[in-house]
Amino acid sequence: MAQFFKPKGRKKSTSNYVLTGTADALDHQGRGVVRLSKQGKNRVYFVPQVLPGETAQFKVTGQQNTELLARQNASEERRQAPCPYYEDCGGCDLQHINETHQRRHKQQVVTELFAKMAGVRDELPWHETLIADDWQYRRKARLAIYQRNTAEPMRLGFRAHSSKHIVDIPQCVVLDSALNRVLDDLRSILYEAQIGPKLGHIELIKARDVHLCLRITQSLSSEQEKCLRAFSSDSQCTLWLDDGQQITSLAEDVVCFDETIDGDRLVFMPGNFIQVNAKVNQQMVKQALNWLAPQAEDEILDLFAGIGNFTLPLARRVKSVTAVEGVSAMTTQLAANAAAADLSNVHAQTFDLSTDQVSRLLKKGFQRVLLDPARAGAEKVCQGIAQLEADKQPVQIVYVSCSPDTLARDSRWLLDNGYEITHISLVDMFVQTHHIETMVSFKKVV
Numbered sequence: 001m002a003q004f005f006k007p008k009g010r011k012k013s014t015s016n017y018v019l020t021g022t023a024d025a026l027d028h029q030g031r032g033v034v035r036l037s038k039q040g041k042n043r044v045y046f047v048p049q050v051l052p053g054e055t056a057q058f059k060v061t062g063q064q065n066t067e068l069l070a071r072q073n074a075s076e077e078r079r080q081a082p083c084p085y086y087e088d089c090g091g092c093d094l095q096h097i098n099e100t101h102q103r104r105h106k107q108q109v110v111t112e113l114f115a116k117m118a119g120v121r122d123e124l125p126w127h128e129t130l131i132a133d134d135w136q137y138r139r140k141a142r143l144a145i146y147q148r149n150t151a152e153p154m155r156l157g158f159r160a161h162s163s164k165h166i167v168d169i170p171q172c173v174v175l176d177s178a179l180n181r182v183l184d185d186l187r188s189i190l191y192e193a194q195i196g197p198k199l200g201h202i203e204l205i206k207a208r209d210v211h212l213c214l215r216i217t218q219s220l221s222s223e224q225e226k227c228l229r230a231f232s233s234d235s236q237c238t239l240w241l242d243d244g245q246q247i248t249s250l251a252e253d254v255v256c257f258d259e260t261i262d263g264d265r266l267v268f269m270p271g272n273f274i275q276v277n278a279k280v281n282q283q284m285v286k287q288a289l290n291w292l293a294p295q296a297e298d299e300i301l302d303l304f305a306g307i308g309n310f311t312l313p314l315a316r317r318v319k320s321v322t323a324v325e326g327v328s329a330m331t332t333q334l335a336a337n338a339a340a341a342d343l344s345n346v347h348a349q350t351f352d353l354s355t356d357q358v359s360r361l362l363k364k365g366f367q368r369v370l371l372d373p374a375r376a377g378a379e380k381v382c383q384g385i386a387q388l389e390a391d392k393q394p395v396q397i398v399y400v401s402c403s404p405d406t407l408a409r410d411s412r413w414l415l416d417n418g419y420e421i422t423h424i425s426l427v428d429m430f431v432q433t434h435h436i437e438t439m440v441s442f443k444k445v446v
């Protein structure tokens with residue numbers, strides 16, 4: 001039962017016309033930017049899978065949306081996307097440029113946003129990008145499934161670009177190989193046991209072991225559960241059922257867990273947040289520790305703490321860590337993880353960090369703060385730090401972000417109120433997609 005922010009539904013557009021134009025840049029989502037003059041007005045269109053210098057014919061399907069119909073030439077930067085489903089599947093959107101170009105584009109996006117939204121005029125102190133595997137890196141994914149009834153074919157895969165349509169995917173080039181290995185058998189068992197019409201989606205997780213969590217919309221018969229148990233034992237993966245109220249395992253005494261850089265267990269439940277790229281995550285945690293430079297006597301604040309990915313490594317190195325997370329089930333899990341690792345210096349709390357409650361917490365005074373918000377960012381937190389009396393402000397802040405626009409917006413509060421950026425780097429967490437993960441270290445200027 002993962003919790004997601006759902007934007008209000010957009011009004012359906014009535015526009016639907018065809019244009020041709022040449023892209024002169026890439027936007028923050030990796031789409032080609034085409035500027036045209038229409039009825040005397042200058043208009044900008046964002047066309048997917050088009051690179052600067054390429055001329056494309058595209059259909060305008062909404063205020064922000066276009067659909068590529070044809071490309072007339074190919075940029076030198078273009079490569080053949082390795083995935084055969086790339087044109088249709090909405091999972092990846094940058095496979096048509098190589099990884100070096102992807103990283104260069106992402107760094108440029110962050111630089112531009114810091115100039116525009118945080119007022120940064122000087123060159124940013126960029127460090128090397130944290131990189132691991134370019135393919136088969138994804139250890140967690142949600143596959144959509146649809147089968148109207150048992151007589152009809154079943155579709156199992158990712159949603160198409162800007163659409164609810166499910167693109168059937170037998171194998172995925174960015175998915176962990178252990179997850180790819182179970183896909184064929186999973187598809188067969190769901191079809192043969194006639195389970196497809198009873199499912200909404202399936203969460204695939206590769207932690208130490210493989211876990212599959214089936215979101216069921218109708219109860220399964222005992223015969224169907226028996227088939228799933230047999231599949232689980234044959235393919236050596238753990239199956240979980242999520243009925244929308246609770247998540248239960250089909251086997252007894254199983255746990256999903258990851259390990260911290262110190263070897264402590266981070267137990268979690270399907271639906272809990274975990275970083276999708278395990279190798280890059282380990283590098284990211286190490287870099288956060290380096291940049292934050294925690295001292296043995298420090299009292300640290302870890303905000304948006306999840307199940308304790310940063311909390312436990314920090315707690316091993318300092319006097320105490322106050323960890324705040326908005327989803328109470330995850331705070332409970334974090335506290336249990338800290339207790340199992342014998343870390344009695346972790347204080348876990350649940351509250352909404354987008355409220356004024358955060359100011360009260362900040363006033364207690366912490367030497368160092370780690371922030372790792374969701375896409376909405378951490379504006380209240382940065383605003384709260386900016387408004388603290390100088391001697392109560394943390395000396396060091398590390399901000400880990402999956403959304404460069406909210407990162408740049410929030411950074412302005414810190415840069416205008418006594419902080420400077422000492423390090424910044426990209427974290428190549430979501431290779432082949434436009435999503436950008438960034439880490440920034442802020443130091444209090446004395």
Ligand SMILES: C[S@@+](CC[C@H](N)C(=O)[O-])C[C@H]1O[C@@H](n2cnc3c(N)ncnc32)[C@H](O)[C@@H]1O
Binds near residue numbers: 353
């Ligand atoms: C990007 S995840 C990071 C989790 C953790 N630091 C990690 O590395 O695994 C962001 C976390 O912030 C939590 N969160 C999102 N919005 C929040 C809010 N307004 N208040 C408190 N927590 C929030 C989410 O539940 C999620 O666990």
